[in-house]
Amino acid sequence: MKLTILGCHSATPRTDTNPTSQVLEIKNHMFLIDCGEGTQVELRRNRIKFSRIKHVFISHLHGDHYFGLVGLVNTFSLLTRETELHIYAPKGLKEVIMLQMKLANAWTSYPLIFHELTSKEPELIYEDDKVEVHTIPLDHRIYTNGFLFKEKENERKLDINSVTEANINVAYFRKLKQGADVVNEDGVLIDNKTVTKDPQPPKSYAFCSDTVYHEDIVPQIKNVTALYHESTFLERHEALCKPTKHSSAKQAASIAKMANVGMLFLGHYSTRYDDLNEFKIEAQTVFENSKLAKGGKTFTI
């Protein structure tokens, strides 16, 4: 799994910072998560092929999380894209995009499919044979979801020497990978565990932006491989967290610790701070494996 940060500042784009957007590469998918103004240029800068993006997940309808989407949708058309694009977003975004298309008298060259979110409970919103995506209801000033991306249990790995020795027909390899015992060419039942190895444990990534400190999410993100949790403020501005419904670096780290996650990425920094290292230092007092998200940075998860 690879996470590329396109932007991770809050509020307004500036010459050296971009609003929230990131790309998660998981099981051959390129999932675009949030899409602030300038995202399409950041995708180009990071050499991410537009055609590989087939699913976009929008957390909420504050501008710094979606103002770049209409431009991206439009650019895909100008490039005569034909592949479907699925957008998972709070109800309302479809109306915004469709209104702008109507006014431009320009429709997409490809099927554009909206999945409008309204539930306040966690929902399974995407699933295929390798991946699941669930919403993580957050507590912000408007309706907001985080997203939990989970690999499904990986297939068992064939120990090819043992398989050959056990005289198993190739037709049964698929079943072996799925964990079943099979009958070999001599009619003997072979115990799966003797010819396969445990797969890599499935990985998971939770994206949580924007939210006030919200312990309710802990059970859902328990033991994820990596967590992105917003840290708009430092502890010294914690008085701003409640009224704006944002979190401090320390609060993000507390959630990470309680959920026993593998690593924490901090982001959604207020543009008032020049030295982002303060976020890392503050978070690490609570949760050691805290890292700073940064535009253009790719994390291997």
Added chain:
Amino acid sequence: MKLTILGCHSATPRTDTNPTSQVLEIKNHMFLIDCGEGTQVELRRNRIKFSRIKHVFISHLHGDHYFGLVGLVNTFSLLTRETELHIYAPKGLKEVIMLQMKLANAWTSYPLIFHELTSKEPELIYEDDKVEVHTIPLDHRIYTNGFLFKEKENERKLDINSVTEANINVAYFRKLKQGADVVNEDGVLIDNKTVTKDPQPPKSYAFCSDTVYHEDIVPQIKNVTALYHESTFLERHEALCKPTKHSSAKQAASIAKMANVGMLFLGHYSTRYDDLNEFKIEAQTVFENSKLAKGGKTFTI
């Protein structure tokens, strides 16, 4: 008069090009003309103070001319602006912006005033004691206006030596600047021309993007000091002009020549061209004083 180009490419923003936006400094106004995605960052990059922008003129509702506006409107609020912002744009834009504000549950901190345009005839849309702005109806795929910015006749300049010698009371200086003859301290009528000098002739700037070759605009832009005319294509792609309702560099130059303008700025280049000099060379075969618009460039008019 000073014109700063923030972006002058068509269609999609890229790492090295921005869609249409420019700032015209005229008689202490900073008029923002079109506002493609990324405009607020380009304003910062060009060190143009947000607070000086009080009027925005949007030519038409194709994304490369206005997708940056909602972000700018939003950023002004985040910066707790209090000054009025006037937006002159085709009907529809107000609905787009208001819908997005409603969804964000966030209203502007300042009066936001929309002037919705629907007329297909030239209209006077802004006027004060120094400046007029008129629409220039263009012929594009959707309802589109160019804009004509005109200084009013400047005041006459006092020849301070002659004024003193003529023994004129300071109370009459204002009348003198307005061209009136006045009575001096000795009761003698003084001929205005003997104590004042001709003012600088008023300047004018016409912004014409996007449009197919459209001679109807020539009478309206006759003798303007400077004309920005779109040149999306080179002559060798002129077959694309009619169906897309755009112009070639040569066509832009023909309009400039017919209208006897002082200088021509080319822009709205298709991103298919790497060497923009071809536009200049082509235009100059018809109209010598043709210049290339370029992101970050400021022209003194």
